[in-house]
Amino acid sequence: MEAIKFEQVRFSYESDERKDANQDVFGLDKVDYALDGVDFVVQEGEFVAVLGHNGSGKSTLARLTNGLLTPSSGNITVLGLDATDEKYLFEIRKQVGIVFQNPDNQTVASIVEDDIAFGPENVGIPRDEIGKRIDFALNAVGMQEFRHATPSRLSGGQKQRVAIAGVLALKPKVMILDEATAMLDPRGRKEVIDVVLKLNKEENITVILITHFPEEAMLADRAVVMSEGKIVLQGAPQEILSKGDELKKFSLTSPKPIRICRELTEKGLTVADGMDAESVAENIRAALNERGIVTAQAAESEEPSKEVEATDGKGGVVCENLTYVYNAKSPFATYALNGVDLQIHAGDFFGIIGHTGSGKSTFVQHLNALLKVPTAEKKYKPKKPKKGKPQPPKTALTVDGYDLTDKTTDFRELRSKVGMVFQYPEYQLFAETVLEDVAFGLKNFRKDVTDEEVQTAVREALETVGLDYEEIKDKSPFDLSGGQKRRVAIAGVIVTKPEILVLDEPAAGLDPLGKEEIMSLLHKIRSEWCKTVVIVSHDMDEIAENCNRAAIFADGKVLRTDTPKRLFADVDRMLDAGLDVPFTAKVCKALKEKGLEISCDFTTQDLIEKTYALAQTKGGQKNA
Numbered sequence: 371m372e373a374i375k376f377e378q379v380r381f382s383y384e385s386d387e388r389k390d391a392n393q394d395v396f397g398l399d400k401v402d403y404a405l406d407g408v409d410f411v412v413q414e415g416e417f418v419a420v421l422g423h424n425g426s427g428k429s430t431l432a433r434l435t436n437g438l439l440t441p442s443s444g445n446i447t448v449l450g451l452d453a454t455d456e457k458y459l460f461e462i463r464k465q466v467g468i469v470f471q472n473p474d475n476q477t478v479a480s481i482v483e484d485d486i487a488f489g490p491e492n493v494g495i496p497r498d499e500i501g502k503r504i505d506f507a508l509n510a511v512g513m514q515e516f517r518h519a520t521p522s523r524l525s526g527g528q529k530q531r532v533a534i535a536g537v538l539a540l541k542p543k544v545m546i547l548d549e550a551t552a553m554l555d556p557r558g559r560k561e562v563i564d565v566v567l568k569l570n571k572e573e574n575i576t577v578i579l580i581t582h583f584p585e586e587a588m589l590a591d592r593a594v595v596m597s598e599g600k601i602v603l604q605g606a607p608q609e610i611l612s613k614g615d616e617l618k619k620f621s622l623t624s625p626k627p628i629r630i631c632r633e634l635t636e637k638g639l640t641v642a643d644g645m646d647a648e649s650v651a652e653n654i655r656a657a658l659n660e661r662g663i664v665t666a667q668a669a670e671s672e673e674p675s676k677e678v679e680a681t682d683g684k685g686g687v688v689c690e691n692l693t694y695v696y697n698a699k700s701p702f703a704t705y706a707l708n709g710v711d712l713q714i715h716a717g718d719f720f721g722i723i724g725h726t727g728s729g730k731s732t733f734v735q736h737l738n739a740l741l742k743v744p745t746a747e748k749k750y751k752p753k754k755p756k757k758g759k760p761q762p763p764k765t766a767l768t769v770d771g772y773d774l775t776d777k778t779t780d781f782r783e784l785r786s787k788v789g790m791v792f793q794y795p796e797y798q799l800f801a802e803t804v805l806e807d808v809a810f811g812l813k814n815f816r817k818d819v820t821d822e823e824v825q826t827a828v829r830e831a832l833e834t835v836g837l838d839y840e841e842i843k844d845k846s847p848f849d850l851s852g853g854q855k856r857r858v859a860i861a862g863v864i865v866t867k868p869e870i871l872v873l874d875e876p877a878a879g880l881d882p883l884g885k886e887e888i889m890s891l892l893h894k895i896r897s898e899w900c901k902t903v904v905i906v907s908h909d910m911d912e913i914a915e916n917c918n919r920a921a922i923f924a925d926g927k928v929l930r931t932d933t934p935k936r937l938f939a940d941v942d943r944m945l946d947a948g949l950d951v952p953f954t955a956k957v958c959k960a961l962k963e964k965g966l967e968i969s970c971d972f973t974t975q976d977l978i979e980k981t982y983a984l985a986q987t988k989g990g991q992k993n994a
Contacts, residue, residue: 372447373544373576374435376410379444381430403442404430406599414543415574417567419587419607422596423621423881425851428580429471431596432546435578436466449543464493467537469550471879472794473529477521482513482532485521489540500539507535510565512558523696523704525727530554534562538569544576545569551586552879553793555726555908556950563589582881584611584625588645595620612643623882626911626953626974633978639985647953651960654981658966661985668969685716685869685901687737690766693926694732694741706732708926714904714919719896721913721934722906724923725948730906731793733923734872737769737904738788745775770869786815789868793875796855798862799847807847808832808862815866831861835891853884860891867899874906885909889916914938914952914972922949935971 382403405427412418422428433439434446437459446453448462467489470476479485483504490500508514511531516524521532530553537545545566551559563586569575579586587593593610595603597620603610611617614624614632623629627650631641634654641657644650658666692710697703707729714720722730735741743765744750767774772784792798801807808828812819819827829839835857842850847858864871873892877885889912896903907913913920914934921931924947930937938944938955945951954972961968968984970976 371414371450372411373414373416373449374410374412374578375445375447376408376431376434377445377447379405379408379410379434379446380442381405381434381439382442403599405434405441408444408599408601410594410601412576412578414576415570416592417570417577417579417590419590419593420578420580420596421582421587421593421610421622424853424879424884426596426620427599428596429548430599432468432548432578432580435544435546436468437462438468464540465542466544466546467540467542468546468548469530469534469537471549471552472797473533473553476533476536477529480520480522482519482521482524483508483517485532486536486539489536493540503539503541507538510538510561511535512561520702523702525731528727531558531562531726534565538565541573542575544578546578546580548580549582549879551581551583553726553875553908555724555948556910557948558726559583559586559908582879584627585646587611595622597621608645611645621881621883623886630954630957630974630978634981637978637982639982647956648960651957651964654957654961655964655966658981658985663966663984663987665965666967666984668967684771686768686770687712687714687870687902687904688766688768689713689733689736691763692733692736692743692765692767694729694736696732705926707736710923710926710928712921712928712931714902716901718902718904718919719893719917720902720904721917721920722904722923723908723910723913723920723949726908728923729926730923731874734790734874734904734906736767736774737870737872738785738790739774739779739781740790742781743767743775746777746779746781748777750777782815786811786866787868788870788872789863789866791860791863791871791873791876793878795859795863795876796852798859799855802846803844804832804847804850804858805843807858808865811862812865827865828861831865832858834864834895835861836887837861853880856880856888860888864895864900869900870902870904871895871900872904875908876905877907877909877912885912892916908950910938910950911952911954911974914954915974933971938972 380403384402420428420431430439434441435448437453440454449465451458451462453462477485478488486504486507487500490503508517511534513528513531513535516528521529530550534550547566551562554562566577567589570577579590581587588607590607592604593607594601595610602620603616611625612628614628617624627644627646630650631643631653634641639657642653644653689710689712692707694707695703695705710733724730732741765775770787772779799807801810805828808831809824812824812827832839832842837854837857847855850858877888880888892903917934919931920934920937922929922937938951941951941955941959952972954970954974954977957977958968958970968980970980
């Protein structure tokens with residue numbers, strides 16, 4: 371039976387007035403369609419992965435499916451009901467649960483269990499059954515201990531789990547996840563996908579998964595690729611994801627496993643395509659065996675270099691014993707940071723990794739005093755230690771030469787030197803035009819700036835992020851595509867040319883090419899004028915490919931700081947801790963188990979180069 375059927379569906383976000391204005395002199399339709407003549411069928415119980423670049427129409431497809439949007443033309447049938455007929459919308463929304471990318475858009479209650487109960491209550495589920503469903507949903511997403519917490523006090527990843535739990539509690543016949551795992555840590559992402567797979571296989575729930583993660587798409591029965599409002603490819607996930615050249619035409623890239631195999635083949639070592647670390651390692655082993663290389667021992671790794679002495683001057687961060695409690699002196703008191711010691715050197719491209727709720731975002735918000743150390747508060751007065759009690763250890767926090775523990779510090783000036791880009795930076799936009807939005811920070815920090823200087827600085831910032839100043843300056847930021855919004859938001863931060871740039875999940879929710887473009891942009895900024903870049907990320911490949919140093923956060927503390935090569939060398943230890951490792955580290959581990967030890971820095975290019983260099987040796991056991 372067909373669960374979902376689209377027939378020649380078109381949809382435009384333009385109003386009727388704008389549609390009329392877009393007609394040419396002959397009255398021909400020139401409307402920009404978000405969906406343009408889509409035919410799409412999903413069978414009951416099918417698991418379909420939808421891929422596509424940002425702005426390709428994926429989210430529009432999801433919203434049309436459960437009646438949040440009404441098509442401009444065409445027919446949509448959901449579970450046998452006409453989705454264009456208002457009288458069926460309530461029943462369709464009972465049966466089609468959708469989880470969006472940003473959990474803040476889905477939170478409705480002040481307590482987690484009430485938020486999860488909201489959906490079942492509204493569709494008339496009996497009270498006893500609602501309690502069972504809350505337990506089921508919370509256990510499914512690993513949030514049972516937060517049952518009585520307030521959603522607004524949770525981290526971004528924890529909020530997303532609650533949003534997913536709210537849909538799971540409805541036990542819908544169709545579940546749509548619109549980049550719902552983008553903000554989760556690797557363990558959380560796996561837990562959610564495991565739950566979705568279980569519901570799909572055991573309870574025959576139809577699943578549409580909109581994702582940029584190839585490993586998630588590989589779990590589906592069918593993969594669908596969208597581009598510019600049309601379905602351009604569909605078929606078995608492995609078949610679709612192996613179409614490297616075709617995917618490039620639609621602004622997508624092949625998964626990293628296929629890219630590694632094909633780049634090795636292009637260099638001269640013929641390696642069959644693999645879709646996971648084990649198959650890539652096996653195919654590399656087979657290719658090396660054909661060259662007569664059966665075993666290889668990595669050369670002894672160099673002695674760990676001593677830490678460079680940290681600077682408290684420009685571009686550096688020195689943090690000692692930093693503690694932060696949310697809702698102190700209340701029943702909801704929570705230690706987000708509990709004695710953080712960390713040094714970030716001037717010139718670092720520094721990564722911060724860790725579980726959802728480990729304190730990463732809380733820490734970086736201290737770097738430009740969005741959250742202040744208690745001693746920096748205006749009303750702070752030092753307390754005398756109690757008799758017989760030792761003096762509590764002092765907190766030290768120096769950023770870009772500014773002492774953030776001193777309330778006399780010029781925090782306004784600090785914020786012009788330490789730029790902060792939040793999760794979903796596009797939600798930082800607020801002005802009527804792009805020019806006004808990007809100029810706001812500059813005008814706020816420099817009261818004496820002239821209009822000419824503003825225009826010059828805004829032009830430079832927009833061009834730095836790859837946008838045409840003349841084309842975009844007078845547009846409303848809210849009329850831009852998702853990728854353009856993110857670039858404008860970053861431009862609004864870099865317009866003051868900060869010496870330290872801090873970004874919290876800067877590439878989350880972007881398609882693969884979008885992620886590469888954002889990272890290239892950050893490297894360009896760092897090479898030209900920004901002394902230090904700090905990124906928070908759940909993507910270990912992102913950390914390995916871009917950072918020279920990184921820190922692991924857990925339970926409000928820093929577990930370890932080192933180079934990505936050393937951090938990710940012990941794959942089992944990282945996985946046991948619930949953290950992921952770069953794909954290349956998994957490949958190296960699988961190769962080592964097969965007798966081929968290759969020492970690389972876990973960037974894709976270094977693995978390819980070291981593997982090819984090994985292939986050039988002759989016979990027997992060799993050093994890699």
